[in-house]
Amino acid sequence: MNPATETRLRxxxxxxxxxxxxxxxxYLIWMEAGRVDLCxxxxxxxxxxxxxxxxxxxxxxxTCRYRSPARFDDEVIVxxxxxxxxxxxxxxxxxxxxxxxxxxxxxxxxxxxxxxxxMQRTRLPQKYHAMLGITQRL
Amino acid sequence: MNPATETRLRxxxxxxxxxxxxxxxxYLIWMEAGRVDLCxxxxxxxxxxxxxxxxxxxxxxxTCRYRSPARFDDEVIVxxxxxxxxxxxxxxxxxxxxxxxxxxxxxxxxxxxxxxxxMQRTRLPQKYHAMLGITQRL
Amino acid sequence: MNPATETRLRxxxxxxxxxxxxxxxxYLIWMEAGRVDLCxxxxxxxxxxxxxxxxxxxxxxxTCRYRSPARFDDEVIVxxxxxxxxxxxxxxxxxxxxxxxxxxxxxxxxxxxxxxxxMQRTRLPQKYHAMLGITQRL
Amino acid sequence: MNPATETRLRxxxxxxxxxxxxxxxxYLIWMEAGRVDLCxxxxxxxxxxxxxxxxxxxxxxxTCRYRSPARFDDEVIVxxxxxxxxxxxxxxxxxxxxxxxxxxxxxxxxxxxxxxxxMQRTRLPQKYHAMLGITQRL
Numbered sequence: 001m002n003p004a005t006e007t008r009l010r011x012x013x014x015x016x017x018x019x020x021x022x023x024x025x026x027y028l029i030w031m032e033a034g035r036v037d038l039c040x041x042x043x044x045x046x047x048x049x050x051x052x053x054x055x056x057x058x059x060x061x062x063t064c065r066y067r068s069p070a071r072f073d074d075e076v077i078v079x080x081x082x083x084x085x086x087x088x089x090x091x092x093x094x095x096x097x098x099x100x101x102x103x104x105x106x107x108x109x110x111x112x113x114x115x116x117x118x119m120q121r122t123r124l125p126q127k128y129h130a131m132l133g134i135t136q137r138l
Numbered sequence: 139m140n141p142a143t144e145t146r147l148r149x150x151x152x153x154x155x156x157x158x159x160x161x162x163x164x165y166l167i168w169m170e171a172g173r174v175d176l177c178x179x180x181x182x183x184x185x186x187x188x189x190x191x192x193x194x195x196x197x198x199x200x201t202c203r204y205r206s207p208a209r210f211d212d213e214v215i216v217x218x219x220x221x222x223x224x225x226x227x228x229x230x231x232x233x234x235x236x237x238x239x240x241x242x243x244x245x246x247x248x249x250x251x252x253x254x255x256x257m258q259r260t261r262l263p264q265k266y267h268a269m270l271g272i273t274q275r276l
Numbered sequence: 277m278n279p280a281t282e283t284r285l286r287x288x289x290x291x292x293x294x295x296x297x298x299x300x301x302x303y304l305i306w307m308e309a310g311r312v313d314l315c316x317x318x319x320x321x322x323x324x325x326x327x328x329x330x331x332x333x334x335x336x337x338x339t340c341r342y343r344s345p346a347r348f349d350d351e352v353i354v355x356x357x358x359x360x361x362x363x364x365x366x367x368x369x370x371x372x373x374x375x376x377x378x379x380x381x382x383x384x385x386x387x388x389x390x391x392x393x394x395m396q397r398t399r400l401p402q403k404y405h406a407m408l409g410i411t412q413r414l
Numbered sequence: 415m416n417p418a419t420e421t422r423l424r425x426x427x428x429x430x431x432x433x434x435x436x437x438x439x440x441y442l443i444w445m446e447a448g449r450v451d452l453c454x455x456x457x458x459x460x461x462x463x464x465x466x467x468x469x470x471x472x473x474x475x476x477t478c479r480y481r482s483p484a485r486f487d488d489e490v491i492v493x494x495x496x497x498x499x500x501x502x503x504x505x506x507x508x509x510x511x512x513x514x515x516x517x518x519x520x521x522x523x524x525x526x527x528x529x530x531x532x533m534q535r536t537r538l539p540q541k542y543h544a545m546l547g548i549t550q551r552l
Contacts, residue, residue, distance in 0.1 A: 013450070013460075014301060014443045016294040018188075018348055021257075023290050024197040024248075025166035029428045032163075036427070036487065046427075047487045050156075059162040063201045069257060072294055073450065073461045110162075119159075119207060151312070151322075152305045152439060154432040156486055161428050167290045174289070174349065184289075185349045210432055211312065211323045294464075297533075300473040300524075301446075304439035326432075335438040339477045345533060386438075395435075395483060 004081035005038045008099065011074045021069035027106050028062055031094045034080035035110070038092065042082075042131040053125055057090065057112040064108035068098070075099035085132040087123040089113055142219035143176045146237065149212045159207035165244050166200055169232045172218035173248070176230065180220075180269040191263055195228065195250040202246035206236070213237035223270040225261040227251055280357035281314045284375065287350045297345035303382050304338055307370045310356035311386070314368065318358075318407040329401055333366065333388040340384035344374070351375035361408040363399040365389055418495035421451045422513065425488045435483035441520050442476055445508045448494035449524070452506065456496075456545040467539055471504065471526040478522035482512070489513035499546040501537040503527055 009030060017023040039046045049055050070076055076096055083093040090112050096105040114124045124132070147168060155161040177184045187193050208214055214234055221231040228250050234243045252262045262270070285306060293299040315322045325331050346352055352372055359369040366388050372381045390400045400408070423444060431437040453460045463469050484490055490510055497507040504526050510519040528538045538546070 010447070010450075012443060013293055013446050014299050017289055018292040018294065018296045019194055019196070020294045024200055025163040025170075025290060028163035028166065029426060032427050033424070036424075045487065056157055058157070058207070059204050061201070061203045062162060063199070065199045066197050069196070073459065148309070148312075150305060151308050151431055152437050155427055156430040156432065156434045158432045163428060167288060170289050171286070174286075183349065211321065295470050295472070300476055301439040301442035304442065308439075332433055334433070334483070335480050337477070337479045338438060339475070341475045342473050345472070 003038075003041050004079050005034065005041045007034045007037045007078040007080065009033060009076050009078065011070050011072050011076060013072050016072050019069075021071055024064070024066060027064050027066070027096065027108065028110075030076065030078050030096060031062075031064075031080070031092070031108055031110055034078035034094055035092045038080040038082070044128060044131055049128070054117050055122065055124065056115050056117065056119075058115045058119070059110055060089070060113050061111040062108065063110075064106055066106045067104050070096075070098065070105050076105065082133055083109060085134045087114075087129065087134060088121070090124075090132055141176075141179050142217050143172065143179045145172045145175045145216040145218065147171060147214050147216065149208050149210050149214060151210050154210050157207075159209055162202070162204060165202050165204070165234065165246065166248075168214065168216050168234060169200075169202075169218070169230070169246055169248055172216035172232055173230045176218040176220070182266060182269055187266070192255050193260065193262065194253050194255065194257075196253045196257070197248055198227070198251050199249040200246065201248075202244055204244045205242045208234075208236065208243050214243065220271055221247060223272045225252075225267065225272060226259070228262075228270055279314075279317050280355050281310065281317045283310045283313045283354040283356065285309060285352050285354065287346050287348050287352060289348050292348050295345075297347055300340070300342060303340050303342070303372065303384065304386075306352065306354050306372060307338075307340075307356070307368070307384055307386055310354035310370055311368045314356040314358070320404060320407055325404070330393050331398065331400065332391050332393065332395075334391045334395070335386055336365070336389050337387040338384065339386075340382055342382045343380045346372075346374065346381050352381065358409055359385060361410045363390075363405065363410060364397070366400075366408055417452075417455050418493050419448065419452045419455045421448045421492040421494065423447060423490050423492065425484050425486050425490060427486055430486050433483075435485055438478070438480060441478050441480070441510065441522065442524075444490065444492050444510060445476075445478075445494070445506070445522055445524055448492035448508055449506045452494040452496070458542060458545055463542070468531050469536065469538065470529050470531065470533075472529045472533070473524055474503070474527050475525040476522065477524075478520055480520045481518045484510075484512065484519050490519065496547055497523060499548045501528075501543065501548060502535070504538075504546055
């Protein structure tokens with residue numbers, strides 16, 4: 001079983017909009033920070049997969065439900081885990097909470113396909129399977 | 139029936155990432171450009187609703203399916219329409235295509251609740267109902 | 277003499293911050309939109325220089341003076357011109373104005389060095405010299 | 415004398431561009447993270463100045479010199495200090511270094527004027543003067 005990771009970040013002024021809260025697209029950037037940390041906890045650097053294996057995790061779908069607004073200078077905890085994975089696709093799930101009172105700010109998912117640098121669909125190399133919790137399907 | 143609008147934009151270098159394609163969060167920013175134009179086509183400026191009525195369209199949910207990557211300097215057409223609306227909630231739908239060959243880049247939806255400047259849920263004022271295609275429910 | 281170009285853009289909600297005005301880093305993104313258009317007016321696509329010649333315009337310095345704030349949904353005109361250029365360096369200058377009343381929002385400059393894809397300094401190929409107004413120094 | 419602060423941050427994938435390095439406007443966002451931390455080290459939260467005193471630090475000028483590119487997943491240290499301050503204007507200076515080998519990535523400055531929520535120029539309240547190292551000019 002893969003671990004869930006917790007990434008802490010501080011809301012930047014740049015991330016707010018004139019509504020006085022965090023602009024909705026920024027939560028997807030926080031999810032990215034979360035899954036980079038999750039990869040590290042799983043035993044690999046996403047940076048190295050791109051560099052050394054020429055494998056990219058292209059986003060196929062993203063969803064986000066916004067529960068409560070985050071504000072400038074808030075500390076946010078992004079909890080990330082692998083929801084589902086096989087040699088072709090991985091789905092990450094996220095829960096973003098306010099550090100101060102554990103209030104849920106947003107939840108979301110991102111589904112990724114593995115592609116080559118030429119953007120062709122490919123399989124995740126075997127050596128990463130166990131790290132993402134991919135088990136042999138008989 | 140509300141119209142669908144088409145918003146044209148040019149992919150900025152800032153919007154690309156090291157994969158050489160547009161970073162996935164930016165599609166949500168393009169959706170925003172689309173719905174601002176749709177509001178204008180429906181007969182009101184989103185800017186004025188905030189200023190004059192103190193009503194904000196807070197995002198409750200966003201989804202995006204990524205079909206084909208957009209690249210720097212591509213011209214993109216964002217087609218936007220109201221998928222569903224009532225006095226409490228409006229859902230916009232989007233289709234983003236490449237102007238050059240009409241290839242679909244992504245599709246998505248955003249669901250918004252109407253809130254006051256204090257972030258309390260509220261109803262959309264009556265005068266905007268017809269513009270968003272909201273009909274009286276008996 | 278190289279022309280100055282004018283690029284029109286509409287301020288996005290994403291570009292505002294909780295001060296209710298455009299966040300200061302976004303003006304540098306608008307400058308990028310301006311210089312991409314200027315390159316086209318000069319006779320080449322920046323995209324093609326990267327792809328075909330493997331030449332990148334790496335930013336060495338950027339400055340921006342902010343005169344008057346831009347706001348959501350404002351139409352902005354970015355005027356761009358080559359301030360100085362030689363085979364090693366090009367400096368672009370920018371003036372950003374509000375379309376509505378010609379008020380100057382900001383002025384700025386960016387200085388770029390030409391680099392290879394390996395980030396090594398290089399010379400701009402001869403064929404682009406005239407386009408950027410680079411004349412032979414005897 | 416005011417302290418210099420050091421803010422550590424991790425380069426996000428979203429911050430890279432297709433050149434494979436951090437897009438130049440993002441350094442201004444990092445400067446913001448640096449000055450928010452500097453304010454805290456000086457004894458106040460920037461968030462509270464806005465909320466409680468209705469004072470905003472509007473950016474009047476920003477400069478950045480780019481020395482060496484930052485890349486995805488790099489750890490960056492933003493060193494920030496007050497270069498000059500009086501009751502009307504404060505100038506912050508920044509040095510951004512790579513944590514791994516202390517290489518300087520960029521240096522910069524931002525000059526701010528104090529404004530009210532209505533964007534009118536104002537004076538920084540007396541209680542903050544000592545915190546920013548503003549001394550009485552006789």
